[in-house]
Amino acid sequence: MIGWMQKLISPSLCSCIFKGTRKFSGVGKINHIAIAVPNLESATNLYKNVLGAKVSAAMPLPEHGVTTVFVELGDTKIELLHPLGDRSPISGFLGKNKSGGLHHICVEVENISDAVKALTDNGIRTLTEEPKIGAHGKPVMFCHPKDCDGVLLELEES
Numbered sequence: 001m002i003g004w005m006q007k008l009i010s011p012s013l014c015s016c017i018f019k020g021t022r023k024f025s026g027v028g029k030i031n032h033i034a035i036a037v038p039n040l041e042s043a044t045n046l047y048k049n050v051l052g053a054k055v056s057a058a059m060p061l062p063e064h065g066v067t068t069v070f071v072e073l074g075d076t077k078i079e080l081l082h083p084l085g086d087r088s089p090i091s092g093f094l095g096k097n098k099s100g101g102l103h104h105i106c107v108e109v110e111n112i113s114d115a116v117k118a119l120t121d122n123g124i125r126t127l128t129e130e131p132k133i134g135a136h137g138k139p140v141m142f143c144h145p146k147d148c149d150g151v152l153l154e155l156e157e158s
């Protein structure tokens, strides 16, 4: 029954109706790979002017404590991250990795509540209680790197 109802109404509404009974539909493609950078201008210059990629304007996201630049690479992206404000979640990482480094991977999921449930049911901790709205205006959630083989995993609703 859930299958045909999903075709008629939105996945989120369906998820509310069948809370706890809907099955996670599985992970989608890589949305972006994020690199924390100590100097946003020189990192942008590398991808834009040396490697010839199309890059976005720098976008300050105070609610995430970062400024981002997206490098477009076909159907995926690199997200350049630089700390914003004095409580940035990436300051500790850059303190340990002074030249910058691979910070997280972001994978797409059809329904973030279903994905979070599948993860938490399996003992994976999320870093916030509720999803936030990410750089693409869609709900995102981060999973603890210690529960994901040392990799910070971001989920973004597609």
Ligand SMILES: CC[C@@H](C(=O)O)C(=O)SCCNC(=O)CCNC(=O)[C@H](O)C(C)(C)COP(=O)(O)OP(=O)(O)OC[C@H]1O[C@@H](n2cnc3c(N)ncnc32)[C@H](O)[C@@H]1OP(=O)(O)O
Pocket (backbone or CB within 6 Å): 034, 061, 064, 066, 068, 079, 081, 089, 090, 092, 093, 102, 103, 104, 106, 127, 133, 134, 135, 136, 140, 142, 144, 145, 146, 150, 151, 152, 154
């Ligand atoms: C722009 C919006 C959005 C998007 O739409 O794309 C974004 O991408 S926002 C990006 C920035 N936001 C976040 O990263 C939010 C989630 N992250 C966090 O809450 C924190 O970064 C963290 C994961 C809790 C780590 O914070 P930190 O201050 O470094 O805490 P600890 O020092 O206690 O770290 C604990 C432990 O985890 C290791 N660690 C930290 N960062 C990473 C990482 N990126 N990848 C792998 N491992 C990481 C850290 O080294 C500690 O390990 P030990 O040293 O062994 O204790």
Ligand SMILES: [Co+2]
Pocket (backbone or CB within 6 Å): 032, 034, 079, 104, 106, 154
């Ligand atoms: Co990200």
